[in-house]
Amino acid sequence: xxxxxxxxxxxVRRDKRTLxxxxxxxxxxxxxxxxxxxxxxxxxxxxxxxxxxxxxxxxVPARLMVSEVDPSAGRDEAVDMLKRGRVVAxxxxxxxxxxxxxxxxxxxxxxxxxQIVTTARQQTPGLSLEVLFNPxxxxxxxxxxxxxxxxxxxxxxxxxxxxxxxxxQAGTLEQLAVMPLRxxxxxxxxxxxxxxxxxxxxxxxxLVGTLLFDVPFNGSVFTLxxxxxxxLFVTLGVGVxxxxxxxxxxxxxxxxLMTLLPQVLLSGLIFxxxxxxxxxxxxxxxxxxxxxxxVAKGVMVRGAPIDSLxxxxxxxxxxxxxxxxxxxxxxxxxxxxxxxxxxxxx
Amino acid sequence: xxxxxxDSVTVRIGGVIALDGVSLAVxxxxxxxxxxxxxxxxxxxxxxxxxxxxxxxxTVRRPEGRRVGYQPAGSxxxxxxxxxxxLSFIATAFRxxxxxxxxxxxxxxxxxxxxxxxxxxxxxxSGGMRQKLGVAMALLAEPEMLILDEPTTxxxxxxxxxxxxxxxxxxxxxxxxVMTTTYLDEAERAGTILALDGGxxxxxxxxxxxxxxxxxxxxxxxxPVEGAHQWxxxxxxxxxxxxxxxxxxxxxxxxxxxxxxxxxxxxxxAAAR
Numbered sequence: 001x002x003x004x005x006x007x008x009x010x011x012v013r014r015d016k017r018t019l020x021x022x023x024x025x026x027x028x029x030x031x032x033x034x035x036x037x038x039x040x041x042x043x044x045x046x047x048x049x050x051x052x053x054x055x056x057x058x059x060v061p062a063r064l065m066v067s068e069v070d071p072s073a074g075r076d077e078a079v080d081m082l083k084r085g086r087v088v089a090x091x092x093x094x095x096x097x098x099x100x101x102x103x104x105x106x107x108x109x110x111x112x113x114x115q116i117v118t119t120a121r122q123q124t125p126g127l128s129l130e131v132l133f134n135p136x137x138x139x140x141x142x143x144x145x146x147x148x149x150x151x152x153x154x155x156x157x158x159x160x161x162x163x164x165x166x167x168x169q170a171g172t173l174e175q176l177a178v179m180p181l182r183x184x185x186x187x188x189x190x191x192x193x194x195x196x197x198x199x200x201x202x203x204x205x206x207l208v209g210t211l212l213f214d215v216p217f218n219g220s221v222f223t224l225x226x227x228x229x230x231x232l233f234v235t236l237g238v239g240v241x242x243x244x245x246x247x248x249x250x251x252x253x254x255x256x257l258m259t260l261l262p263q264v265l266l267s268g269l270i271f272x273x274x275x276x277x278x279x280x281x282x283x284x285x286x287x288x289x290x291x292x293x294x295v296a297k298g299v300m301v302r303g304a305p306i307d308s309l310x311x312x313x314x315x316x317x318x319x320x321x322x323x324x325x326x327x328x329x330x331x332x333x334x335x336x337x338x339x340x341x342x343x344x345x346x
Numbered sequence: 347x348x349x350x351x352x353d354s355v356t357v358r359i360g361g362v363i364a365l366d367g368v369s370l371a372v373x374x375x376x377x378x379x380x381x382x383x384x385x386x387x388x389x390x391x392x393x394x395x396x397x398x399x400x401x402x403x404x405t406v407r408r409p410e411g412r413r414v415g416y417q418p419a420g421s422x423x424x425x426x427x428x429x430x431x432x433l434s435f436i437a438t439a440f441r442x443x444x445x446x447x448x449x450x451x452x453x454x455x456x457x458x459x460x461x462x463x464x465x466x467x468x469x470x471x472s473g474g475m476r477q478k479l480g481v482a483m484a485l486l487a488e489p490e491m492l493i494l495d496e497p498t499t500x501x502x503x504x505x506x507x508x509x510x511x512x513x514x515x516x517x518x519x520x521x522x523x524v525m526t527t528t529y530l531d532e533a534e535r536a537g538t539i540l541a542l543d544g545g546x547x548x549x550x551x552x553x554x555x556x557x558x559x560x561x562x563x564x565x566x567x568x569x570p571v572e573g574a575h576q577w578x579x580x581x582x583x584x585x586x587x588x589x590x591x592x593x594x595x596x597x598x599x600x601x602x603x604x605x606x607x608x609x610x611x612x613x614x615x616a617a618a619r
Contacts, residue, residue, distance in 0.1 A: 170420070170424065170425055171418055171419070171420025171421070171422065172418075172420075172422055172423070172424050174393070174396070174398055174416070174418040174422065175416070175418060175422035175483075177396075177398055178396050178397065178398065178411070178414060178416040179436070179439045179440070180411060180412040180439060180440060180441070181439055
């Protein structure tokens with residue numbers, strides 16, 4: 001038995017990546033959970049529209065932070081503001097009544113608004129409340145679009161991360177290196193099957209979500225497809241980069257899961273970004289799932305037009321370009337076979 | 347036509363010298379065999395010629411990238427593709443025309459005896475079959491230089507014979523072949539032998555030149571001699587010395603194996619001196 005224990009200790013000591021993960025992961029998780037794991041929404045941004053907007057401003061409860069006031073706008077403009085995700089709630093102040101329109105796609109913030117408004121209604125007769133896009137404030141309506149992203153992330157990063165490692169372990173990477181293939185040919189060839197599988201997965205998830213769980217689909221299929229395409233580009237690139245820095249399949253899976261976990265926790269999929277401590281919130285803004293989540297939820301639940309999603313789409317494109325460049329650079333290192341003739345030392 | 351090969355090439359891998367000023371020339375229609383023990387640098391020679399290794403010093407002369415055929419030490423066969431799919435992938439990557447590729451694939455499958463298993467997965471092939479498929483893949487695009495890294499290691503004698511027949515046919519068509527091996531009987535067939543030990547050249551030249559390059563003499567003895575440089579040959583012993591004959595030793599004409607073992611003793615002795 002002693003021999004076995006000593007052997008295992010030696011092997012664990014040499015697998016520095018696993019050792020670091022075993023020691024650092026609990027600390028990181030504890031810190032991240034401590035700052036991120038909160039469903040509490042302390043304040044919500046709202047807009048005031050309608051003829052009575054200015055006079056109402058001073059009466060708005062403290063937890064509702066007024067970010068926009070537009071007395072010339074009406075209900076249609078208010079709905080548009082919500083669709084575009086500019087604010088979570090809009091108070092439409094008419095001469096004799098006030099209506100609070102709430103964006104039901106922002107589940108926790110919407111619940112906070114509902115709670116505040118329900119309390120306020122006891123003192124303000126004529127104040128009505130309307131939850132748009134997700135009137136029942138169903139969790140599934142908000143989670144399913146994000147879960148689609150999570151599945152793309154799983155196929156794109158975790159499964160793809162095994163691709164290059166498998167070539168290396170089979171001894172075929174050198175075969176590729178001497179073949180007349182450009183690094184980008186190898187990258188695109190490697191990710192193409194996963195790309196198709198991930199897209200089929202996404203369609204299945206969204207169909208099941210809409211047909212089985214009544215998740216609304218209010219927006220443009222094209223915008224969602226574009227967002228998914230860009231997001232897949234990022235996840236596949238990350239998967240290939242992970243694959244190229246891993247010695248074996250175990251290491252690849254380990255690294256892939258390390259990129260997966262922060263995205264699940266910090267992308268706003270489970271905990272609202274606005275509830276997170278500033279110390280970890282910025283990490284969320286570096287993660288592609290954050291932006292896919294914004295696009296998917298915006299398109300499906302709110303029916304957000306494409307021009308209101310240009311920022312997350314642009315950031316996904318940027319992250320995709322970075323991941324693609326890194327993946328191609330890594331391939332270039334592997335496939336560094338000279339192009340013939342004379343190779344002379346510098 | 348010019349020779350391909352290495353001129354005084356030094357390769358460092360992870361700070362360790364893997365090849366130290368090694369030279370090798372192989373002409374079209376000739377076989378050069380690289381021999382040596384474990385860690386001698388055989389695979390590094392193959393990888394350097396294939397362009398997979400950056401050289402620290404010296405010059406590598408090889409044809410333009412797509413004119414090189416390379417079989418890595420692990421056969422280079424994709425285990426989850428069939429025999430046909432492995433060859434078709436190479437044909438497509440090398441942009442062989444649809445008119446040429448099927449005929450060439452059939453020809454190589456016939457020559458390697460793999461025609462009956464063309465639908466079998468690479469993972470399901472025997473070791474010998476896999477190596478033959480690896481050679482066929484390296485040959486498919488009709489390279490000017492063919493580099494085979496230990497294609498016969500772990501292969502049964504019949505498959506070894508078939509592999510060599512394939513190599514001979516390739517050489518006859520004017521291809522330069524560089525092959526690494528641990529079998530010295532294969533080295534006897536080569537036009538040029540490069541013998542390596544710890545990344546250094548022990549001997550280089552034709553088999554006859556390598557045999558002539560030996561300093562000292564080899565003796566046969568029916569018993570070991572204390573302190574001598576000796577090795578077993580069947581029930582007897584071989585002793586190498588560059589000085590006086592060992593007691594009871596009978597001078598023998600050394601074969602290639604004897605020469606290379608003696609050369610390794612000589613090199614280690616020189617390093618110690």
